[in-house]
Amino acid sequence: MIRRIGIAAALSLVSALAWAQGTIKIAILGPMAFVQGENHWAGAELARDEINKAGGVNVGGKKMQIELIRADTNELQSVPDATNAMERVITRDKADFVVGGFRSEAVLAMQEVAMDYKKIFLGAGAADAKLGENVEKDYNRYKYWFRLTPTKSPDLFKTLLAVLNSVAGQIRASAKREDLKVALVAEKAAWTEALVKGLQATLPKMKMEVVGTWQPSPLATDVTAELAAIERAQADLVFTTLSGPVGITLARQMGERGMKAVAFGINVEGQKDDFWKASAGKANYISTLDTYADIEITPKTHAFMQAFRARYGKAPTYNAATYDAVVLLKDMIEQEKTLDADKLVAAIEKGTHVGTGAVATYDKRHDLVWEIGKTAGIATQWQDGKKVAFWPPNIKGVQPFKLPK
């Protein structure tokens, strides 16, 4: 502990010297060999270049450039690798701020390291509620953590139910009956546990019978047994909470079997541009909560989507909200005219921040305040090879949801 305090003090001094030399170091941490990390880096890189091209960050009259540090956490395979990466960017690379993370198990561990060094850590991928609960439980230690995306798991749940109402209404109208059968397919991972419990408790109250809960591995390459059982149970809806490649397997195998059940929920692989190809064109009608689509979620969305596509050749996933993280840091630094972490924390807590995928305000857990149209996100569906947004209905550009034929 004393050693860490000493290192933190030394780092503060070194940071001050670094600031004196004119760069603000922001470490971008993510599984860089995978699409999540690629998007972490791409979003941040885009923001860095835009800000630096415009002259950099104005820190009380002095212009400073943003320097990004790329750190591969390898978190999908190893949590210790992720904490090592966090330790390295802080102690060796002298990062002033840290942004990113994806896998909840890893980000929980990374959070501890960042808080040890009192570094502002802006999350861009992990949904576990405990990350915010830590802030409430021990504010002085965890106040440097903010979650930019996604909303925490309980709020993901609220969004899921809001969209489900809309989708279920269509299924009911088509099937001409009120009671529906739902199969839950949730990958076995920390972030799905609360969601599964909530769905099992809530769906029956919505006149939806849960015919079974299947929990394949996130890396499962075959779900034929699961889908055979779901077909046997005559489910109307397959409610998915999937972030791993099992989402591709499920979509493809549902398409190959020509299943009439509607697939809706969270399918992180389904948010990506190359999902259609990865599922060999079988993923028609697969729907998922999402963050980005070609609709005007905020006044910044369209320009961001265009710039991202132009530079990287594909649409961003939600992890590219590191763009918003870098811009947020820039805005707060310029507003407070300081790089002091405590002052920046107070500023982020207070304001409303218009990002590319959300208009964000923060609660006492430093989680996004949930609101449809502002932070709740959107829902998209794959229709004939294109990903279209179908919810919330009041946003310009959304298309109708389609039922499998």
Add this chain to the structure above:
Amino acid sequence: MLQDILVTGLVNGGVYALLAIGFSLIFGVARIVNIAHTAFYMLAAYCFYALLTQVGLGFALSAVLSIAAITALSLLCYRLVIEPVREHESAVLIATIALGLIFQELMLRAYGGSYLGVPSTIDGTMRLFGVSIAYQRLLILGVAALMLLATWFFLYRTRTGLAIRATANDLEVANLMGMNVHRVAMVTVAVSVGLAAIAGVVVTPVTPVHPQMWLEPLVTMLAIVVLGGIGSLKGSLIGALIIAYVEAITVFALPAGAYLKGAVALLIMVFVLLARPEGLFGVAFEEER
């Protein structure tokens, strides 16, 4: 539910059998602990993907070229990596683990961690006893059966097969009898990895292609070969079916424990080994041959 388990277990058993036959050959017959066996399967999948979707060759040509290329690569790897240390099983184990990891990292570097999809060779599904089965999976079942027959014929009806079995039985005596044991080993490696490459080509359309795709089947295959009995092709087939059926029963009986299907299958293997250490159809060897 019973017909679901019967049909699902049979079809998935075909997938496992296709992978296990080659491993059984090299592990059980040639006594080479080739942990990189499924890594060659992964390479074949990538090769097939590249030739089919990027170069634009047809299914047949892409398949043939992929199988040939990966088989040739395996021979090179055998000469450079395995043959020098073949006398030392632990060294072979470590060397092949390293090979597998190298291949994984190379594919990660070349294609990133994104999951790639290969179109099905045969599109569409049919219903068998009320259970929907993709034609691609029936193709895998058919290819597995064909490969099993072909491997049996090769081992028991050809001179080279006889030489392989003789070498496996007693390397020193086979050498003394004038057999070129190095050539025999290379043929075994080629046939074994060729089977893995065939598996990569036919199984790829039903599974996402990614650099870590070799790890999960590796554990399952080790379990199958050990369960069925080292060196027994019949044992590998039966072992594949047992593992596949146990997994299917786990998913149907315990939906919330679907992620445990692999672990349950391995547990069954452990129980069988406790009762019969040589596996179901294996032969109990003495320590010194």
